[in-house]
Amino acid sequence: MLTTQRKNLILDLLRRDGQVVAKRVAENFSLSEDTIRRDLREMAAQRLLKRVHGGALPLAPELPDLTARGEISSEMKQRLGTAAAALVRPGQMIFLDGGTTTAEIARRLPREFAFTVATHSPTIATALEKHPTAEVILIGGRIYKHSMVSTGAVAMTAISGLRPDIFFLGVTAAHPVHGLSTGDLEEAAIKRHIARCSAETYVLLTPEKLDMVSPCQVLAISEVSGLIVPTETSAARLRPYRELAASILEA
Structure with missing residues (x-):
């Protein structure tokens, strides 16, 4: 088996199982464990996975600040934001998470009927300053500056009193295997x-977030109402998510 073929199979295992155990892979490939460990070291250097004792895990994405994130895949995020905004109905309460992708939802919300937007992000609330029909509820609390959202007990208590129709979650x-994380x-x-607290939860995902794992899990894929992804995302890459998610909307 060629090295490139072997590494591609290792990545397939990582996507399917959420981890790679070097000893098990060596046995399956009828190779030495040292060969697999060398492959994993090289792949880690190429930022294809994260080396851990005995094997590897999916790579954790880098966390640039809010301004830097706003410059990533902006046209794609606009499409996702348009698709998400189209789900909103008259009289509903929606909850917008913080982040640059959900900011695109705020910019594209319907202007021909009334609804309520709750958010724990002051930047999202500011984006709705001149929206003609949206009533805005801003949740207070301790600001997590990296994402510019309120966290902590004060925010948790205020959110407990709301029952949004749709939560647009950012991760x-x-x-x-490892679900949605931050x-x-x-x-x-x-x-x-x-x-x-919400009746439905939708997640907007750009391709660089797929098959990745951040340190803190939010929800399993099966726990959300749907994923909103770009149309150019390959069918093969989406297949394991389709088996878990209630729906996948492409934009």
């Missing part, structure tokens, strides 16, 4: 709580 990573424990807890 930094999605994986069929980089901060408190932020993950708030996201999970909003989802529990």
Whole structure:
């Protein structure tokens, strides 16, 4: 087996199982464990996976600040935001998470009928300043500056009093085995709580977030109402997510 073929098979295992155990892979490939460990070291150097004792895990995505994230895949995020905004109906309460992708939803929300937007992000609330029909509820609390969202007990208590029709959740990573995740424990807890309070939860995912794992899990893929992804995402890459998600909308 060629080295390239072997590495591709290792990546396939990582996507399917959420981890790679060097000893098990060596046995399956009838190779030495040292050969597989060398492959894993090389792949880690290429930022294809994360080396851990005994094997490897999916790579955790980098977490650039909010301004830097706004420059990534902007046209793609606009399409996702348009598809998400089309789900909103008259009189509903929606909850917008923080982040640059959900900011695109705020910019594209319907202007011909009234609804309510709850958010724990002051930047999202500011984006709705001149929206003609949206009533805005801003949740307070301790600001997590990296994402510019409120976290902590104050935010949790305020969110408990709401029952949104739709929560548009933002995450930094999605994986069929490890679910939806983000980089901060408190932020993950708030996201999970909003989802529990909401009738439906939709997640907007750009391709660089797929098959990745951040340190703090929010929800399993099966726990959300749907994923909203770009149309150019390959069918093969989406297949394990289709088996878990209630629906996948392509934009």
